[in-house]
Amino acid sequence: MGIQSIKLPDVGEGVAEAELVEWHVDVGDPVREDMVLAAVMTGKATVEIPSPVEGEVVWRGGEVGDVIATGTVILKIKVAGEGGDEEAAEAAPPEEPTVADDKPAAVVAADVSEAVRQPEQKSPTSQSTPSSGSPRAQGEKPLASPAVRLRAKEAGIDLRQLSGSGPAGRITHDDLDAFLQQGSAAPVRGGLQPNKAITEIKVVGLRRRIAERMALSKSRIPHITYVEEVDMTALEELRTRLNADQKPGRPKLTILPFLMRAIVRAVAEQPMVNSLYDDDAGIIRQHGGVHIGIAAQTPAGLVVPVVKHAEARDLFDCAREVARLSDAARNGTAQREELTGSTITISSLGAMGGIVSTPVINHPEVAVIGVNKIAMRPQWDGTQFVPRKMMNLSSSFDHRVIDGWDAATFVQRLKALMEAPAMIFVEG
CATH class of the missing domain: 3.30.559.10 (Chloramphenicol acetyltransferase-like domain)
Known part of the structure; x- marks a missing residue:
């Protein structure tokens, strides 16, 4: 058995580097000759890198979006026979370290099972739910101090969704705290809720090229x-x-x-x-x-x-x-x-x-x-x-x-x- 190193080839026209835009294989995948391993981008053209050998992927270098120099090893494939340019042992992943413990295996297993059976303790706050001092009639305006109303407004909470624990069903700060900790913030007035999601999108491939070209044009021209x-x-x-x-x-x-x-x-x-x-x-x-x-x-x-x-x-x-x-x-x-x-x-x-x-x-x-x-x-x-x-x-x-x-x-x-x-x- 041997290891065949796959390098980023010279794609021509004096290009010294390319951006990795897509992997077609992962570690452990079998590959056959001429199978596409990865795609790289130079300028605005995408070039596919085929496998020269048949074998199994044992190592993969670089992530999508990385700019890689020509000649850099990007993959290692384990091949049968005397082929390859390295010994197979070099690409073998390190073994997982064993647990050093003087206890017999049965004792260790018992400790683990005991930990699994032990119930998770809940904090007193998470167990509490807003209680009602006295039920509020349907459509009745909720009772709350100005400070509680302001805090609820800033948090996007409709007080009509809460039952107060104070006198005459008054909603208190404790009621707001318990409601927020339940993780079920009520919709704001009108049934609309704020969307605070933020999605990070890595700028890679063609989008990166466009961004670079546009920035160059607008900054220079x-x-x-x-x-x-x-x-x-x-x-x-x-x-x-x-x-x-x-x-x-x-x-x-x-x-x-x-x-x-x-x-x-x-x-x-x-x-x-x-x-x-x-x-x-x-x-x-x-x-x-x-x-x-x-x-x-x-x-x-x-x-x-x-x-x-x-x-x-x-x-x-x-x-x-x-x-x-x-x-x-x-x-x-x-x-x-x-x-x-x-x-x-x-x-x-x-x-x-x-x-x-x-x-x-x-x-x-x-x-x-x-x-x-x-x-x-x-x-x-x-x-x-x-x-x-x-x-x-x-x-x-x-x-x-x-x-x-x-x-x-x-x-x-x-x-x-x-x-x-x-x-x-x-x-x-």
Whole structure:
């Protein structure tokens, strides 16, 4: 018999550590070759660690939420034969210490049984219950001093639930004490009770990554948010027609592919918006390729899959890639390279997107475009009010890189393209 040590492997891309997010086995569990032992997270990608051998888990290191360096031993598996990298005896758990006692075993057992049979003594206070000096008629106001009433109010006790032990059924401090010690505090007036429960939730995995990224962005980037309304009536009519004329192999169109193509057109005129700012080095890296991150909500939290080179994709190709990446993100199968490398981000809350938002920039990017919900609103056409499908764009920019005028100009260009959607398809 031998012991096989399982180390945290090098997951690539220069990652020196990873966070342990899930154990799939426990000490004593049998494992077979290629069985998943644990899951770790690097950045926003989850990597599963398979077992290289068959055997039994005899030691497990680390708890969920721990950040572990590459090469650290996280599991030890007892294997049959001469395999393994340690002697099996090294991983054997220490034996439980025996009880050092000169008494024969029968005497010890007798002492224990005697202790079990001995009844537990109750304190006089816990045995006492509020007694009634004289019964109070139903609906009659309870008698109590102002001090007792104040104390009962602060404790959330309805005095009508108590019987007083004082003269004429008066409720005393002793009655309150006995009632509280019974552990059955009465409901406050109106039948409502205070909930004093506190639940501690450890911040691990994706939630920890989100917290770190948000804190980094808000602490380093001076945000400027610019909100503009866009008349989506013409674009919605075009989108409906294209979906009605859907051909085999073509994906269903949402608003996002139109916005992505509009961003590509607007970036061509204002390339600084498609930049990454290395604030430590003081360098702005302006990218030619437009890699658009699409913020997507998943059961595990927020992830941002990236559509690479949107400038080289047409409307339907953008839609197809968004659908593929969103499904992979929700299913937890997205690869690391599909969740990194964005140069600008779209943040959309869909149908419940509200009318205004203040999206947080994905550091080190310098811009994020926030999509709010479409709503029918009256618009003045010069002679009368007409119903139009309106949507707000709430966009944030890094004010160190993008001036307010340039931010407004960029959003106004998006507005113009989306209000005349035919322009999105015109190249040059």
